[in-house]
Amino acid sequence: MMEFFTTSDNVKLYYEVKGEGLPIIFIHGFSEDHNSFRIQQRVLSKKYKIITYDLRGHGISDRTDYGLNLERFALDLREFIGYLELKDVILVGWSMGAWVIFEYINLFGLEKISKICIVDKSPKAINDNSWDLGLYHGKYTMENALKDLSLIKENWIGFAEKFIRNMAPYFNEKQFNISMDKIKNNSPHVMYSMWKSMIEKDYRDTLSKIHIPTLIIFGGKSTFYSVDAGKYLKENIRNSQLIIFEDHTHLLVLENPIRFNRVLEEFTSKY
Incomplete structure (x- = not known):
């Protein structure tokens, strides 16, 4: 049976809950869905209550x-936590999912949250005279972002191809085609709106508001x-630790799920 939660503005969000125990909500990234964490769900649900969902406009939502x-x-996340009657939640945000967490903290503080995990995401995507730790190792400017917005609107498949090749340059053609088959199912107007929302954000001032245990990967x-x-995140978030997956890319959650699960489990049990 498929489970849906209806938001206060009447949008149905698909979600899955597996296991019992400490609740961990996994939040996926741009153009992805709940399946990003299928391995974490299968393994960690033996010990925790694992919750995955599709952000509005994504996946089955x-x-x-x-x-x-x-x-x-x-x-949506706040309403979802309330709907499930959760407290002391651990939030795990990968890529754009990390920014959902930062925005949650901006709007609602640390309400009902006990720990957070940020996976491969800078607090600001756009690089400028005051910031060079943004997207593409400091090379992505507002000019680049505006060109990408136009590309998303006019040729989503063209943008998707560039996005995947930038994210995973090591992909062979089979891997690339699998990723393209998935990403092309997204709705261009959703992707346009979310890219626009992301390039406008700067969460550097948010970091000082975080004083719960934080894992940065x-x-x-x-x-x-x-x-x-x-x-930078570690230096500006109190009570945080940084772990580098040396030989892995932005896709580290999928590339080394065994280590990722172990690191996350150690983090949850440490405090």
Whole structure:
């Protein structure tokens, strides 16, 4: 039976809950869905209550033409936590999912959250005169972002191809085609709105609001964000630890799920 939660603005979000114990909510990234964490769900649900869901506009959730911004995504998360009657939740955000967490903290503080895990995401994507730890190792500017917005609107498949090749340059053609088959199912207007929302954000000031245990995981070979961005997060979030997956990319959750699960489990039991 498929489970859906209906938000206060009448959007149905698909979700799955497996296991019992300490609740961990996994939040996926841009253009992805709950299946990003299928291995974590299968393994960790033996010990924890593992919750995965599709952000609005993604996966099986409703694809609306409203509420497509990080503020609404954060409110969706708050309503979802309330619907499931959860407390002391651990939030795990991968890529854009990390920004859903940051936005949640901006709007609602640390309400009902006990720990967080940030996976391979800088607090600001756009690089400028004051910031060089953003997307593509400091090379992605607002000019680049505006060109990408136009590309998403005019040729989503073209953008998707560039995005995947930038994210995983080591993919062979079979791996690339599998990723393309999945990403092309997204709705271009949703992807446009979310890319626009992301390029407008700067969460550097949010970091000082975080004083709960925080795990930061970065890929040592990520083509999206440098390890220095991870170090910046660690330096600016109290009670945080940084772990580098040296030989892995932005896709480290899928590339080394055994280590990822072990590191996350150690983090949850340490405090």
